[in-house]
Each structure stands twice: as structure tokens, then as C-alpha cells.
Amino acid sequence: MNVSAISPRWHTIAATxxxxxxxxxxxxxxxxxxxxxxxxxxxxxxxxxxxxRITFTVDIEGTPLDQVVxxxxxxxxxxxxxxxxxxxSVERELMLVIVEVGEQRKELMEIVEDYxxxxxxxxxxxxxxxxxxxxxxxxxxxxRLRPFGIVDMQRTGRVALPSLGT
Amino acid sequence: MTSSNPNNxxxxxxxxxxxxxVDVMFGLPGGAILPVYDPILxxxxxxxxxxxxQGAGHMAxxxxxxxxxxxxxxxxxxxxxxxxxxxxxDAMLDSVPMVxxxxxxxxxxxxxxxxxxxxxxxxxxAVTKHNFLVTDAQDIPxxxxxxxxxxxxxxxxxxLVDIPKDIVDPTNPKSTMTWYDxxxxxxxxxxxxxxxxxxxALIEEAAALIAQAERPVLYVGGGVLKARAAExxxxxxxxxxxxxxxxxxxxxxxxxxxxxxxxxxxxxxxxTAVTAMQKSDLLISxxxxxxxxxxGKLDGFAPTAKIIHVDIDPAELGKVRHYNIGIQGxxxxxxxxxxxVTEKLxxxxxxxxxxxxxxxxxxxxxxxxxxxxxxxxDKLKPQFVxxxxxxxxxxxxxxxxxxxxxxxxxxxxxxxxxxxxxxxxGGLGTMGFSIPAAIGAKAGMPDRRVWAxxxxxxFQMTAQxxxxxxxxxxxxxxxxxxxxxxxxxxxxQEMFYDxxxxxxxxxxxxxxxxxxxxxxxxxxxxVESPEEVAPAIAKANEIDDRSVVVEFVTDARENVFPMVPTxxxxxxxxxxxxxxxxIDGEASGGDAGNGAAS
Ligand SMILES: Cc1ncc(C[n+]2csc(CCOP(=O)(O)OP(=O)(O)O)c2C)c(N)n1
Ligand SMILES: [Mg+2]
Numbered sequence: 001m002n003v004s005a006i007s008p009r010w011h012t013i014a015a016t017x018x019x020x021x022x023x024x025x026x027x028x029x030x031x032x033x034x035x036x037x038x039x040x041x042x043x044x045x046x047x048x049x050x051x052x053r054i055t056f057t058v059d060i061e062g063t064p065l066d067q068v069v070x071x072x073x074x075x076x077x078x079x080x081x082x083x084x085x086x087x088x089s090v091e092r093e094l095m096l097v098i099v100e101v102g103e104q105r106k107e108l109m110e111i112v113e114d115y116x117x118x119x120x121x122x123x124x125x126x127x128x129x130x131x132x133x134x135x136x137x138x139x140x141x142x143x144r145l146r147p148f149g150i151v152d153m154q155r156t157g158r159v160a161l162p163s164l165g166t
Numbered sequence: 167m168t169s170s171n172p173n174n175x176x177x178x179x180x181x182x183x184x185x186x187x188v189d190v191m192f193g194l195p196g197g198a199i200l201p202v203y204d205p206i207l208x209x210x211x212x213x214x215x216x217x218x219x220q221g222a223g224h225m226a227x228x229x230x231x232x233x234x235x236x237x238x239x240x241x242x243x244x245x246x247x248x249x250x251x252x253x254x255x256d257a258m259l260d261s262v263p264m265v266x267x268x269x270x271x272x273x274x275x276x277x278x279x280x281x282x283x284x285x286x287x288x289x290x291x292a293v294t295k296h297n298f299l300v301t302d303a304q305d306i307p308x309x310x311x312x313x314x315x316x317x318x319x320x321x322x323x324x325x326l327v328d329i330p331k332d333i334v335d336p337t338n339p340k341s342t343m344t345w346y347d348x349x350x351x352x353x354x355x356x357x358x359x360x361x362x363x364x365x366x367a368l369i370e371e372a373a374a375l376i377a378q379a380e381r382p383v384l385y386v387g388g389g390v391l392k393a394r395a396a397e398x399x400x401x402x403x404x405x406x407x408x409x410x411x412x413x414x415x416x417x418x419x420x421x422x423x424x425x426x427x428x429x430x431x432x433x434x435x436x437x438t439a440v441t442a443m444q445k446s447d448l449l450i451s452x453x454x455x456x457x458x459x460x461x462g463k464l465d466g467f468a469p470t471a472k473i474i475h476v477d478i479d480p481a482e483l484g485k486v487r488h489y490n491i492g493i494q495g496x497x498x499x500x501x502x503x504x505x506x507v508t509e510k511l512x513x514x515x516x517x518x519x520x521x522x523x524x525x526x527x528x529x530x531x532x533x534x535x536x537x538x539x540x541x542x543x544d545k546l547k548p549q550f551v552x553x554x555x556x557x558x559x560x561x562x563x564x565x566x567x568x569x570x571x572x573x574x575x576x577x578x579x580x581x582x583x584x585x586x587x588x589x590x591x592g593g594l595g596t597m598g599f600s601i602p603a604a605i606g607a608k609a610g611m612p613d614r615r616v617w618a619x620x621x622x623x624x625f626q627m628t629a630q631x632x633x634x635x636x637x638x639x640x641x642x643x644x645x646x647x648x649x650x651x652x653x654x655x656x657x658x659q660e661m662f663y664d665x666x667x668x669x670x671x672x673x674x675x676x677x678x679x680x681x682x683x684x685x686x687x688x689x690x691x692x693v694e695s696p697e698e699v700a701p702a703i704a705k706a707n708e709i710d711d712r713s714v715v716v717e718f719v720t721d722a723r724e725n726v727f728p729m730v731p732t733x734x735x736x737x738x739x740x741x742x743x744x745x746x747x748x749i750d751g752e753a754s755g756g757d758a759g760n761g762a763a764s
Contacts, residue, residue, distance in 0.1 A: 018357065022299070026291060033292050063484065070481035076296040076316060079357040 010039065010057050011065055012091065012160050015072060016080040019045055019052040023077045027054060030071055036060055040093075040157030051079060055159045084160045091160040094132040095142070100149035101125050108148055115141050126151055175303030175341040176201040176334035179267070180209050182310035185348060186265075188238050190214060190229060190609050192222040196242025197282060199269030201335040214609060214638050219246045221602040221631040223253020227262045228606025231589040232564055232614075234394065236263040236317045237606060243269045244282030247328075248289065252596060254324045255293040259593025260415060261392055263322035265313050266294075272332035273301060273340065286328045295323030303333040303343040311348035312355055320360025321479040322392055360478065364495030364503055372450075372474045372491045373507035377515045379448035379472075381522045382408045385431070388415030388592070389453015389477060395498035396420065396585040399452070402505050407519060409526055411439040413454055415592040418582035428526065432460040433730045434574040437533035437745075440728065440736050441752075442526050446471045453477060453497045456486035457593070466735025476500045532752075535578055536742050537724070540696060545721040548572060548647050551699055552579040555617065555645055558703040562587060564607050564616045568600040568624030571653040574726040576619045598627030604642040605635050615643070615707070622648040622672055622679075629682065635713045636687030643706050644688075644715045649722040650674050657725045683715035691716045 017023045024043060031038050041056045060068065065083070073081050084091075101108060102125070112119060112129060115137075121128035131141060135158050142153070172178045179202050183191065190212045195203040206213050216222040219241045226237025241250055247268045257264045271280040287297045296316050298309050306329075313325040332338040376382060390399055396419050403410050403426050410420045411431040420427050431439040443449060449471045454460070461467040464486065475482070475489040476497060483492035493500055537549040552575045561583045567573040567590040582588050589607055591599040604618035625646055635642055647653075656670040683690030689712055693702045699718070706714040727742040741749055 022287065022291075025288070029291055067481065067485060074479070074481055076355060076358050 010059055011061060012055060012057050012084045012086065012089070012158060013069060013072075014082060014084050014160060015054045015056075015078050016046065016051050017054055017075075018077040018079065019050055020077060023052070024054070026075050026077060027072060030075065031058075031068070034068065034071065036064065036068060040155075042157045042159045053159075055157070057158060084162065089160045089162045091134055091158050092132055093135045093138050093158045094130070094156045095138050095153065096120070096128065096130050097142070097145060097153040098126050098128050098151040099145050100151060101127055102148060104148065108145075111141075111144050117141065171345045172205075173342065173344065174334070174336040175306050175329075175343055176336060177205045178303065178306045178343055178345055179310065179329065179334055180205040180211070181345065182307045182348065183238065184210055185307070186310065186314045187235070191238040191240055192216055192225040192229075192606065192609075193240035193267075194219055194222060194242070194246065196246055196269065198243035198271055198331045199240065199267070199329070200242075201331065201341070202240070202267070202269070202329070212609075213240075214605075214634065214640070216602070216634050217630040218628070219249035220252050220598065221605075221628055221634065223250045223264075223266065224256070224596075224599050224602035224628070225606030225609065225631075226264050226266070227253060227257050227260075227599075228566060228589055228603030229610040230257075230262050230264055230606075231603070232586055232607035233610040234586070235610070236265055236314055236322075238265050238267070240267040241269070242282070243271055243286065244284050247284055247286040251290060251293060252594075254290055254326065256591050256594040256596045256599065257324035258293045258295065260591065261322050261388060262324065263317040264324040265310075265317050266324060266326045268326060268328045270299070270328045270330045272338075273330045274332070276330065286326070290326050293324070294326045295321075297326040297328065299328045300330070300333060303341050306333075306343065307346060307348040308351060308353065312353050315353060316355070316358060320358075321389075321477075361480075361494050362478070362496040362499055364476065364493040364500035366503065368491055368493045369500060369503040370507050372476075372493060373504055373511060375448065375472065375474060375491060376406060376408075376450060376504070376508070377511055378517055380517050380519060381446045382406070382448040382450060382519070383428075383442050383446045383471075384408050384410040384420075385413075385443065385449045385451040385454050386410055386416045386419050387413045387452065387454025388419075390416055390419045390497045390501075391453075391585055393453060393478070393497035393499075394585075395452075395501050398498060398501040398505060400424075402501050402508070405505060405508055406516065407523065408450070409442055409523070411435070411443060412582075413457070413460055413592075414577055414590065416454070417577055417580075417588040418585045421583040422581040423583050428530070430577050432457075433462070433732075434578065434726050434728065435460075436535055436578065437728055437739060437741055438526060438529040440730070440739050441529055443468050443471070444736050445525075448472045448474065451475045451477075452501065455482050461486070462730045462736040462738075463734055466737060468736075532748055533741060533745055536744060538744070540721065545649075546694070546696060546699065546718050548575050548649070548718070548720045548724055549579055550696065551645070551647065551718045551720065552576055552619075554699045555619075555703055556580045558700055558707065559615060559617065562614065564589065564604075564611065564614050566590065566600045566604040566607060566616065566618045568618075568620045569595045569597045569654075570621040570624060571649070571657060571724075571726050572619050572621045572624075572647040574654075575647075578726075597621075597624045600624060601628050601642070601644065602631045604644075605631055605640050608635075608640045608642050609638075612640075618642055618644045620644055620646050621653060622646065622650065623652045625679070626672075626677070629686070632683065632686040632688050632713055632715070641710060641713045643713065644683075645703075646679060646715055646717045647720050648679065648717050649720045649724070651722045653722065654726070656722065660725065661729075662731065679715060679717040683713075683717075686713075688713035688715050690714075692719065693717065694719045
């Protein structure tokens with residue numbers, strides 16, 4: 001898949017929700033019933049375990065985006081919601097990827113060095129790498145690894161926080 | 167009253183309902199909710215036993231519409247919970263405050279496909295403002311309190327509370343709890359903060375924009391009724407001398423007999439209401455949501471109008487139509503704010519609207535609602551019956567309606583002069599709404615006369631609740647418009663499917679509605695000729711100890727006009743055939759301009 005994470009169509013929305021059963025279903029249900037696709041989604045408790053933070057990216061804008069944010073805000077369990085402007089926030093995503101080593105081990109290791117990815121595991125002629133960066137950089141690494149043969153890959157979807165200061 | 171300090175979930179649930187001020191609730195028991203029905207025997211709350219849970223839900227809605235208080239229904243798990251899905255969806259779309267209690271299988275059985283288990287909170291997520299699955303008896307008073315709070319504040323709506331059997335069953339240790347006063351502890355709703363006050367700066371801007379408007383229209387929706395803002399609305403309209411349209415959900419929010427009232431806009435609105443919006447330079451939308459049944463084809467809707475949009479739900483602002491000024495807030499408070507600023511501006515600040523007023527009254531004279539009288543031997547004209555019904559009843563009569571042609575005729579031909587006298591299913595368009603809603607309204611307003619206007623198709627969906635009305639002694643009156651057809655669908659097939667009538671003919675002779683009414687303990691009267699209409703209505707009004715069903719045998723050929731065909735703009739309104747030649751004259755006449763929407 002060609003993940004165009006840098007495309008301006010992608011919007012990142014961060015919601016603080018109550019950490020209760022069923023809340024994710026409410027959020028996800030709202031998307032599906034209004035006909036929107038969630039591109040990526042990351043959920044985990046915040047520093048206060050009563051709340052979770054959901055970061056999701058969607059490929060809508062204008063009125064539909066405004067509607068989704070407002071409709072989500074109406075959910076009783078959604079405490080706070082905002083769109084994160086990429087210019088004023090820090091975004092990160094983590095990727096685990098298994099690559100064939102094959103003949104070109106040297107070239108592969110150069111890329112690993114280049115990106116400062118971690119080698120987590122090796123065996124069976126394969127390498128398992130881990131790397132976290134801006135989603136667009138993950139796309140880049142993914143593209144460079146592809147020719148070697150990606151056996152399996154899991155990306156977490158982006159998480160984001162507003163930048164500090166100005 | 168239930169015991170003063172309940173120590174189990176079942177009693178606590180009933181006491182919590184008493185605490186919230188519930189005086190009537192509608193329901194039907196079954197396995198999972200059984201433990202709650204026992205303490206109901208000792209409660210001050212009147213429980214109305216329905217014949218189908220859908221009826222319980224619509225009764226709760228009718229009660230809420232008529233009284234302004236939240237309607238309450240209680241049913242068991244599984245099939246009973248699925249039976250209330252329709253009224254929940256109905257209440258969701260029409261913003262009706264309602265609390266629905268459902269029984270659930272015991273906690274440990276949840277997720278095991280137990281007998282009469284269904285995922286009630288999952289199923290109802292999309293049709294409730296919020297729902298709860300209670301997992302601890304100790305939480306019952308707090309969650310019931312939260313449920314009522316959510317149902318009645320902000321934009322009102324239905325809230326469902328799903329209660330597993332073990333936490334209300336006194337023989338189960340899981341039901342043990344210690345009663346507490348729910349107001350003594352904080353609610354746990356960190357994400358719920360409805361905004362009531364409109365932004366004063368925006369209200370000032372709005373008042374200034376109104377002052378400049380030469381062709382303004384007050385576009386009034388159901389939110390005005392929910393905010394109980396009919397009084398300030400009247401004051402605002404009179405102060406500004408601006409004509410008012412009331413949507414299907416707002417009929418009665420502004421008196422129909424008032425000279426500024428233009429009546430209902432939209433697909434079956436009258437010519438003047440529809441056209442005034444089309445030609446307006448400023449729509450002041452109060453608690454309305456630009457529903458497609460009001461706007462017609464959106465890009466041709468009110469093309470020259472700027473928009474002031476006031477709604478308590480921020481998600482409504484700009485959802486359908488861009489606004490020039492959008493104010494989030496309670497309609498009553500915002501209208502009061504507008505009055506205050508307008509008074510400060512003084513009468514001299516207002517643009518001259520005399521031309522607009524005379525244009526509008528010209529349309530009213532030229533395009534009244536019309537229909538042709540029946541010829542001898544014809545069946546009754548539904549419009550004639552509706553006029554007779556209107557004239558045979560006091561102005562404060564509560565009129566409930568089903569969904570179809572009879573509903574549109576009722577909204578068109580009745581004169582609503584008081585708020586909360588019109589109860590119908592606007593958003594969901596739920597057939598079968600009227601009889602149970604009328605019973606709910608009557609239960610809440612026993613001293614008022616309540617008529618249900620119904621179609622023959624609608625009647626056959628929920629008529630069994632007339633048994634409830636008889637047994638529970640909640641007498642209502644039903645005006646049954648029997649045209650032997652699913653009339654509204656027939657109308658569409660006639661107009662848009664070349665008169666190919668597919669599955670719309672019910673029957674010319676079955677059921678026998680008079681016998682059916684009598685079997686349910688009501689009085690049945692059949693009316694077939696025009697001169698019998700008024701006497702039959704008078705006779706029905708004399709009967710107070712039983713429900714009455716007056717069956718009017720009406721003409722199936724009669725359609726609802728005016729009509730904006732779907733997909734057409736409101737400028738392409740089709741009026742009664744006898745008026746169509748006048749429209750052709752209008753189109754060439756003085757036009758109020760057709761600039762692009764702002
Ligand atoms: C539950 C439900 N099913 C179907 C419809 C579609 N529908 C709208 S009006 C109507 C016909 C209603 O017939 P009737 O009660 O006889 O009223 P009439 O239009 O003849 O006055 C139908 C089938 C609906 N609104 N609700
Ligand atoms: Mg009919």
C-alpha cells in the first residue's frame with residue numbers, strides 16, 4: 001500500500017475519552033454510521049488511568065471533518081477532542097518489520113544503520129526491525145525495504161501531542 | 167413509596183425513579199426485569215401495562231411531548247429490548263427526553279448467548295443519546311440520576327439503562343447495596359457539558375444583521391418547543407414584525423391564528439411558507455436543522471438568504487447549510503438575548519419591511535390551502551374531515567398523529583394555537599406512533615382532550631394499545647382516516663411511478679374497524695357521509711369514560727398538496743391543480759432576485 005502520510009488530506013484527531021468498556025465501540029461506530037473510514041487508530045490510557053487517549057487519522061476535510069469532530073464531541077464518554085495541526089504537533093509511529101536478508105545483507109545493513117533502526121531478532125534468513133519516527137519517514141523506510149522482500153509488517157498508527165511552546 | 171432505605175438494587179432502582187420525580191411509567195415485565203417489578207407494587211409510581219413494548223416507548227414519548235417531563239418505559243431483555251428500538255430511534259431523531267430501563271441476563275451470563283440475551287447497549291448505541299450497562303448495584307442511584315440528567319439537558323434525547331438481573335434480585339448477594347441520595351455525590355460525566363448561554367457578541371451581531379434584513383423569515387423548529395421558548399418567540403416576532411414558519415416539529419410553537427404566522431414549510435408546506443423562505447434575504451433559524459423535507463433540493467434552497475442558525479447542538483450548526491452567524495445555545499436564552507439587543511437598537515434601526523409584508527400577504531390570499539368538495543356519492547374528503555375535527559374541538563386539544571397523508575392533512579388544516587398541542591413522529595416517520603403517543607399524552611395530561619389522527623395502515627400497526635387504554639382507563643379519541651390504502655405511498659406511485667400501484671391497497675372491507683374498536687372496549691363509529699361528520703365528532707367528544715374510534719371512510723384519490731417532488735427545489739412546488747395557473751403567473755412576476763447563496 002502506498003501510504004501517503006504526508007498528503008494534506010490526512011487529518012489527525014486526538015480525543016481524550018473515559019477509559020471504560022465500550023467507549024472505543026462508540027467512537028468507531030460513529031465513524032461507520034456516518035460513512036467515514038478510519039485510516040489509523042491508536043488507543044492507550046493517559047497518565048490518569050481514568051482516561052484514554054485515542055489518536056486517529058482520517059482522510060476527510062471541510063464540513064465532513066468538522067461534523068465528525070462535533071459528533072464525536074457529543075458522545076458522552078468523549079471528554080475532549082481536537083484536531084492536531086501537523087505544523088504545531090509532534091507525530092510518531094512505530095513499525096515492526098520482518099525483511100528477507102538474502103544476498104544483499106550488506107546493503108540491507110547500511111539502510112538499517114542509516115535509519116538507526118533496531119534489529120530485534122534474526123533467524124531463518126530474516127531480520128526483524130523496529131523503528132519509530134514521523135509517519136512519512138516510516139513510509140520512506142518501508143519503500144526502501146520493499147525490494148529486499150517484506151515478509152510481515154505491523155505499524156501502530158500515529159500518536160501525536162501538541163508541540164511545546166512556539 | 168418503596169422502603170425509605172432500600173438495601174438491594176431492585177428497590178433502589180424503583181426508589182431512584184421516584185427520586186427523579188417519575189409519576190407514570192409504561193412497560194411490560196419478563197424474566198430478566200422481574201425483580202424490579204416486585205417493588206413496583208409498593209411504589210407511588212403508576213405503571214401502565216402495555217400490549218407491545220413499542221407501545222411503551224411511544225407512550226413515553228407522547229408523555230414527554232405533552233408534559234415536557236422525561237417519559238419512562240421499562241421492559242425486559244432480548245426481544246423486549248429489540249421491540250423498543252423503534253421508539254428509541256424515534257425519540258433520538260425528534261430529540262425527545264426519555265429514559266428506557268431494560269432488563270438484562272445476569273452479569274455472569276452476559277456474552278454466553280443466554281436465553282433472551284441480546285447486546286442491548288450495542289444495538290441501541292446508534293439510537294440513543296447515551297446508554298449504560300450497570301454492573302454494580304451500588305451504582306444504580308447515580309446512574310439513574312445521570313440518565314435523567316442526560317435525557318433532559320442540552321439537546322434532549324433517549325437514554326437507555328441496561329440492568330443485569332442479579333444486581334436487582336434481592337436473593338442474589340450481588341444486589342446488595344447501601345442507599346444514598348444521588349444528589350449527594352457528584353455525577354461521573356466528565357465529557358458532558360451542554361452550553362446554554364449563547365455568545366453575547368454573536369447575539370449582538372445577529373440582531374444587527376436582522377435589523378438590516380428586508381425580507382427576513384423566522385424559521386422555527388422543534389428546538390424552540392424543547393427550550394420552552396414559545397413566549398419569547400412571540401415577543402421577538404411581534405417586536406420585529408417578522409413572519410414565522412413553524413416546521414412539522416414546531417407546529418404550535420407560534421400561534422397559527424397570528425397574523426405573522428405562515429404555517430408549515432417544506433415538502434407539504436403551504437405556498438406562502440415555502441416561497442417566503444425561497445425569496446427571503448435572511449433566515450433566522452431557531453432550533454431547526456435544515457432537514458431535507460424542509461429544504462428540498464439543497465442547492466436550490468433559499469438561494470438569496472443569509473443564515474442565522476441558533477441551536478443548542480453545535481453539530482447542527484453548518485451541518486447542512488453554511489451560516490453567516492451560528493450561535494450555540496438554548497433557544498429561549500438566545501431569543502431573550504435577541505429581544506434585549508433589538509429593544510436597545512430601537513424601532514428606527516429596523517429596515518422597512520412593509521413591502522415584504524404585503525408581498526407575503528399577497529401570496530397568502532392567492533394561495534390558500536384548497537381542496538374540492540366531494541360530489542354526492544363520493545367518499546369523504548380527508549381535508550373536509552380534518553376541518554370539521556378542528557372546528558369541533560377546543561384550541562387546546564392535543565392532537566397526535568400517525569405518519570402518512572393524514573399526518574400532512576392534520577398539520578396543514580388544524581390550527582395550532584398553543585405549544586405542546588401537536589405530537590407526531592417527524593424525523594423517523596414511524597407508522598403506528600399516534601395511538602400509543604396519544605395514550606402517553608393523556609396519561610400525562612388527564613384533564614386535556616386528546617385526539618389521535620390515524621391512517622388505516624398506521625392503525626393496524628399499534629391499535630392493540632387501545633386495549634391498554636381501556637384497561638388502564640386512559641380514554642383517548644381516534645379519528646381514523648380509512649382510505650383503504652397506504653395513502654402516502656399510493657400518492658408517490660400515482661405521481662412518480664405512472665400510477666402503477668404496487669402493494670399499497672390494504673382492503674376495502676377488512677378489518678371491520680367498528681367491531682375491532684368494540685372488541686377492545688372502545689366505542690366504534692363509522693362515518694360515510696359529510697353531514698354525519700360533525701355529529702359523530704360531537705358524539706365522540708361526549709364520551710369520556712371510554713376510548714372512541716371514529717372511522718371516516720375517505721377518498722383514496724385525494725392527494726396531499728402542495729408538494730415539492732423529491733429531488734426538486736422548493737421553487738418547483740406543485741400546488742393544488744386548481745391553483746397551478748396562478749403559479750405560472752407568479753414565476754414571471756416581481757422576483758426577489760436570485761443571487762448565489764452566501
Ligand atoms: C413503520 C413504517 N413503515 C413504512 C413506512 C412508509 N410509509 C409512510 S406513509 C405510509 C402509508 C401510511 O398509510 P396509512 O396509515 O393508511 O395513512 P395514509 O397515508 O393513507 O393517510 C407508509 C407505508 C413508514 N413511514 N413507517
Ligand atoms: Mg390509508
